Amino acid sequence: MTRKSYTAVINYLDDNKIHVDKDEFELQLEGHPDFPSLLAFSDALHFFNIESYSYRIDNDEKDILPEDFLALVEGELAVVNKKNNKIAVNGLQTEDFFSKWENIILIVDQSEEQPHTKSKFEYAYINWGIIVVLFLFLFGYDSSNLVLKSIFAITSLVGFIFAYEAFKKTHGKGTFIPVGVCKSDYLNTDCDMVFNSKKWKIFNKIDLSEISLLFFTSQIVCFILFSLIKNIEFLFEIYRYGLFAFLPVAFLSLFYQIFVVKKYCPVCMVIIASVCIQLLVTNLIFFTGKKINMSAVILFLIGSLGALVVLLNLRIKNKNAQKNENTFKRNLKFRRNYQFFKNNLSLQKRLTNKDFSSAFVFGNENADQSLTFITNPFCKHCKEFYPVFLKLVKKYSDELRINIFFDVDLSREDLDNRMVHINLTNIYINSENKIEFLEALSGWYDVQGYSENKDGWYTKYSKYFGSSENALELLKRHEKWVSSNSVHFTPNIFINDMEYPIQYERADLEFFIPEFLSENLN
Known part of the structure; x- marks a missing residue:
């Protein structure tokens, strides 16, 4: 696939009123280790929170084709419009299209409103x-x-x-x-x-x-x-x-x-x-x-x-x-090579305490693979990574056990710091839908540095605060777990029992998780 495929994808997005920064899209595309494969285009779309899906469609199933989609035609992506069972693509007649396409289509999910990218x-x-x-x-x-x-x-x-x-x-x-x-x-x-x-x-x-x-x-x-x-x-x-x-x-x-x-x-x-x-x-x-x-x-x-x-x-x-x-682009392609990442990951520090029973748990509690996130409600770098973390929770909750630990020092005499940790822990303990904890932590990251905006956050979640005894007991176990694993900075990430390499951007994690899961499922 060449520039022709890139132009087809951009035209398809424009036709569907989905806006992306074209320079950044091209950068992400060419920086992909599998460029110019279909996977590279799919991952580049995913980078912009645009969910895309590829399907193999046999010719006898052509009636189920959507009205607008991208198709592989002679090794290149092309925009296809289907109206009244007639195909319009690059001047091809319907019969010519079905003789030349490779029975693979790519479509985007428009169920969620896409973020507007300012020109x-x-x-x-x-x-x-x-x-x-x-x-x-x-x-x-x-x-x-x-x-x-x-x-x-x-x-x-x-x-x-x-x-x-x-x-x-x-x-x-x-x-x-x-x-x-x-x-x-x-x-x-x-x-x-x-x-x-x-x-x-x-x-x-x-x-x-x-x-x-x-x-x-x-x-x-x-x-x-x-x-x-x-x-x-x-x-x-x-x-x-x-x-x-x-x-x-x-x-x-x-x-x-x-x-x-x-x-x-x-x-x-x-x-x-x-x-x-x-x-x-x-x-x-x-x-x-x-x-x-x-x-x-x-x-x-x-x-x-x-x-x-x-x-x-x-x-x-x-x-x-x-x-x-x-x-x-060369560095990006090299850095996102999964085999190199895997080799690097195997050399990292490993957890000594693998007891996750005290963690805030999300996803599939019985999954064989785990992702552990150590954070602090007052950590600015955690705030930057948190949106990526939420995407991983949403996308891989069926395949991963996702653990969160607070890096907390209960011996500090800072009562405000202690109460924020207690309040967030109470939200996890007392809420029926644990997703409310993730939303509350996200909300706290937004207001942590702005005291005038905190009242709204406290009003929204105060119904969960209650007694601090159970929350303190759980936080003590967090403190012990973090200390026993010698975690000294946040955010810190562990894939299974291996520490995420510090040489990598934390946001790059989302590019490795799919291959990590695929490899461990096979």
Whole structure:
């Protein structure tokens, strides 16, 4: 499976209104030790709390296929739509699909509301707000040629935005442009193919996205500088003729799209349209030119060189980020290799006291495999790991005995600390549904550092507090168990009787549990 499968999964998620950070999804995908297998895609979806299921469907069972799903077709994932018993996928007829697919489908579970992942573009609103205010100030500062300046400023900003998106796409980054716009069989568009195709040698040497980005960046910088000295007409005079130099580049790009790649790029079209509009308005709208002077020429050179410096820094930053990302992916793939983890796990410290009778127990009490979590209600690192722990409890409660111990020091003279441990223990002892203890601990992690919010927590769970005698007796056994096993920090995790290796991120545990269980069941 290749990039084609990645695009199919993203399209499928978009069609089902499931939002993920595309950069992070790709990072998790490529960092998977089994990439580019179907398991890698399934685990990457799981990372975003998106439950996915794969099934093998025989051709005589095709009537049970859902309306929308992902299918393996000739080794690649493809989005499949089934309506009125007809299949629509990549232009294949129904009969062709069933002769070429590999009888494996992947679907996502939408029974639970997926967390909304904020687009990175949303975080740029404040920056664009500042730019808009700056331009409004410049228009008020010098109101001459207002129509021409407005059109020029808008097309410069639009051109810059799309040139930057083209730059990101060229360097493999996600953009705010919908997938259905940049890649559509109906519209015959494919931005990635246009940007990354090397069918002409000339495109091996130059990067049109960088040229466009430099062009519009220098425009914006020079527009601001010349507006401040109230000599914007000098800039228009330069672009009245200078924009003609862009026409060969525009025609070259259009020829390349129409006759060579035979696909269109909406991003390129917007950039070309912005320049053509600027060319027309600077030549059709009358303005009074000002005399050329050396200071204006120097200012124009400063603006253009400044834009060049910005682009070079951006290239260096992007190159370093790509290098760091590739290193991280290699490390991630290595770190998540189960065989290596298993070997590392076997070398760790083992429990000496394997009596779990005093633990807070969840899951299957009679399971052969166990996961033990040692925590402290005031531990910040425990708070960070706790959501992952809850996911494991929810997903593997049938296959694992899950134990929780409090690392408590009852000899401390801190009464507040002691009472929190007693109250939480009472919640476990007195609640009929033990899941309430997990929810209470999660709630405590949220309010532990904010005294003004604790009243609500106490009000909600005070019905379980009661006598402290039984709770203290149980906590003493926790204290003894932790001490006898020489546990000195929290959170600490034991898989069966082996300590989770400290070299691993605790959140990585969820990637190893499935293989651990599978191995021990066989």
